[in-house]
Amino acid sequence: MCLRAGWGHGPSPPAATWRRKDGPKDMAKNQKSAQEREELLDNIKADFDARLAKLAADPDEWVTFIETVARFGAQYTLHNQFLxxxxxxxxxxxxxxxxxxxxxxxxSGWRKHGRSVRKGExxxxxxxxxxxxxxxxEAARWEAEGRKVARDERGRPAIQVVGFRLSPTFDxxxxxxxxxxxxxxRQARHIKVSGGLLPQLLEGDDLTGAYDDIVKLIKDAGYAFDLAAPGTGYLGSANGVTVTGPGVRQVLVRDDVSAAQRTKTTLHELAHIRCEHTTGVRLGENLHRGRKETEAESIxxxxCRALGLDSRAYTDAYVLGWANGDMDLVKECAQTVLRVAKAILADLNPAVGPAEPADDGDTLADQ
Incomplete structure (x- = not known):
């Protein structure tokens, strides 16, 4: 609380065949014709737009999308999730x-883990x-267009992202x-908490060991944190609330809920903070209550799913008609959810955070 539907038709993404004998063929040798590449990009864009339209038209589709994303642990951006x-x-x-x-x-890649891609995959x-x-x-042209160009200590344009390419990866x-x-x-935290044991979560209990770390992230952001009796002060009838105002930066969570619910609610309030829902920073964005609650609950x-906590998404935030078919709004919301969830997961356990692309392109890309 806080004061491409369809499946695109047309050519499939290009398929590269890898040979175990001498490693992957150079990508240049597998380049499609210019026409085929254009058709591929058109197909990707059409599918992306169709999926966005489906999310924007039906609140239930958003819940399905979040469940699907949870399987990947928010490792990918919206474009790569859809792709x-x-x-x-x-x-x-x-x-x-x-x-x-x-x-x-x-x-790097599968070879680092002693695995190889089967021939013909x-x-x-x-x-x-x-x-x-x-x-x-190039830098002068970009700056003239209003684009910020990073520069190194010598004033030269720094090495930076200048575009994107399709890069192969394997399941x-x-x-x-x-x-x-x-x-x-989840693995890393259970190993930390229970010496390697991965117990089944009991109903109402929270065995993630993440609660104290989540509270610390809230306090690190400059907010006081307290458990409070239902109906106390700002809490009202809510499970949790984030309050920002003159002289007040506080998160309250009900003290009578289960350990599992306490962790989930605390995460929800941290999401509000990370999304800048209470600070006014995101001026110009359509941040009505339905969108704020959708972003926070989705994150x-x-x-929770990445931590191994069985958490079912509430539906009340999704049935408010917060999107009303606005594809741009849904896209912005989805990108925010993925970005903030990824950052929180990395903060909870930096060593097991989602992989970032390496400069040499060997690791999984993350647009």
């Missing part, structure tokens, strides 16, 4: 975990950032080799 779903649906498969083939030195594709140092002419089910356990924040649900 992977598009390809997985076409193949009629439920993907598990993606990594690229890996370099020849076996220091078709790659999935995600958008990967292209990083390089732009020329002074765990497409590989063979050493045993591989999908990394998760809480994603993080």
């Amino acid at each position: 992977l779903l598009m390809q997985a649906e076409e193949r009629q498969m439920n993907p598990t975990f993606f990594l690229p083939f890996g370099n020849r030195q076996a220091t 078709k790659a999935f594709y995600v958008w990967a950032p292209i990083k390089r140092r732009p020329s002074e002419e 765990l089910s497409q590989t063979d080799g050493d045993p591989f356990e999908v990394p998760s924040v 809480a649900h994603l993080v």
Whole structure:
């Protein structure tokens, strides 16, 4: 609380065949014709727009989307989520975990984990950032267009993202080799809390060990945190509330809820803070109550699922008609949810945070 529906038709993403003998073929050798590439990009955009339209038209579709994203742990941006779903649906498969083939030195991708992509497997594709140092002419043009250009200590344009390309990646089910356990924040926290035991969560209990760390993140943001009796002060009938005003920066959570609900509600309030719902920073955005609650509850649900806490998304925030078919609004909301959930997961356990793309493009891309 806080004071592309369809499946795109047309050519599939390009399929690259990898040979175990000498590693992946150079991507240049698998380039499509200019016409095929244009058709592919048109297909991706059409599917992206169709999925956005479906989310904007039906609140239930948003809940389904958040549940689907939770399986990936908010590892990908909205564009890459949709792109992977598009390809997985076409193949009629439920993907598990993606990594690229890996370099020849076996220091990245599946090769780093002692696994190899089976011969003949078709790659999935995600958008990967292209990083390089732009020329002074490019930098001057971008700055004239109002775009900020990062510069190093010598005043030169710094190495930065200058565009995106489609980069191949493979699902765990497409590989063979050493045993591989999908990394998760839940794994690391259970190992930290219980010495490696991964117990089944009991109804009402919270065995994630994350509550104190979530409270710390709230306090680090400059907010006081207290448990309070129902109906106390600002709390009213809510499970939790974030209050920002002259001389007041406080989060209150009911003291009579279960441990699991307490953690979930505390995460919900942290999400409000991270989304800048109470500070006025996001001026110009359509931040009515329905959108704020949708963002906060979606983030809480994603993080809870990643931590291993069985948390069902509430439906009251979604049935308010907060989107009213506005595709741009849904896109902005989805991007915020993925960005903030990813950041919270990384803060709760930096060592197991979602992978970031490496400068050499060997790791999974994250547009």
